Amino acid sequence: MVRGDPTVISEFLLLGLSEVPEHQPLLFCLFLCTYLVAVVGNLLIVLAISSISSLHTPVYCFIATLSRVDICFTSAMVPKMLLNIQTQSQAIPYAACLTQMYFLIVFAELDSVLSAVMAYDRVVAVGHPLHSTTPRSPKFCITSLSVALAVTNIYP
Template sequence: MVKGNLSVTPEFLLLGLSEVPEHQPFLFCLFLTMYLVAIVGNLLIVLAISATSTLHTPMYFLIASPSCVDVCFTSVTVPKMLLNMHAQSQSISYGRCLAQMYFLILFLELDNVLLALMAYDRFLAICHPLHYTTTMSPKFCIMSVSVALIVTNVYPLVHTLLMSTLSFCASVRIHHIFCELYALLKLSCSDTHTSELVVYTMGSLLFVCPFLFLSLSYVRIFSAIQRLRSSQGKLKAFSTCSSHLAVVSLFYGTLFGLYLRPSSSYTAEDSAATVLYALVAPMLNPFIYSLRNKDMKGALRHLLSWRKGWSW
């Protein structure tokens, strides 16, 4: 039996952002607050869109979909982190660690594809408004999200199968708040070249390609906006994209810095940056979508006033 094999060390230690016991109560309260805000905010977005018939359009369907994904994404990581803080335990079993990694990659990829679909929606609305209704039909939206959900399962499945073949050295201490792919690859004492090759080949197809599609859509959008003669028309057209652009900047700004480089360059300090896309982004997205959208603000006010007046 090889020392360091997973039959010897059947669990990992998630060290989180700090190993100092005095920091844990503060971090627990901070992450719990952020988690509750993210969950409640995204669920309110979904409920407001579902309860308001005027928002049953492709644009709002695509806004509700990432909100559902954000709820799932944060629920994969944060409850386990909070449980470990509360129990003063850092352990996570091997099986749960792989499962967490699988769903993390799945929901990140799904968010990536949905952002590209939202950019395509804005492209059609601004550049080809006459074809918008026929192209962005309810059937097309549902089919697109369904296909995205199926396709994005391939990438994490391949990585999980490859990870299950690796052996891990004596140190199974993950300087991270969850079981992140690069952090696990760095811990392995096996040859990880195949896994890293898969990261760059499949990652280019399922991560970079939607980003390039999104970028091309916005190049066309900005070109069309520049051709408008009215400054008021330009401002109105740009305002329909501003919230989406803010979410895109927050999402890609953190991910590109972390994942477009070899796993050997991954450091413990990078674990703090992952909090941005694991908690901060899902927490801020509902505010970004609602504060920049009058229809959404009206739907949220209606939903909250209905809930306030509801009684047994």
């Protein structure tokens, strides 16, 4: 007697960039170095903006937030890829795949929305230079970041 549905997919097999075992250490080092540069670079941006008081303006607030989102975006996919390269495993459970795709889509969407908010901020600053401090107050910065977060999490 067979229990359960044998047609249910419980895991996916990920096809790598190279099936040659000799290429795996090179790919691991390449992706690890790229990941570390991305994370450390974005952390340095966040730390520089938060530690220098003259950079506490809406423009730099958006840049720091964008750096945080970029850290989350790269951290949503690269560690699993590095683990798969290191362990020579090609399987990912269905639930883990859905979770990873959810976070990839959310952070990519948040990246796009933040880029649009930053573009609007630049249009206001260039188009109305004398009035640009009124709509770009810290309250505007917090409100637009909150709207960006709310827009990306409307449909889970």
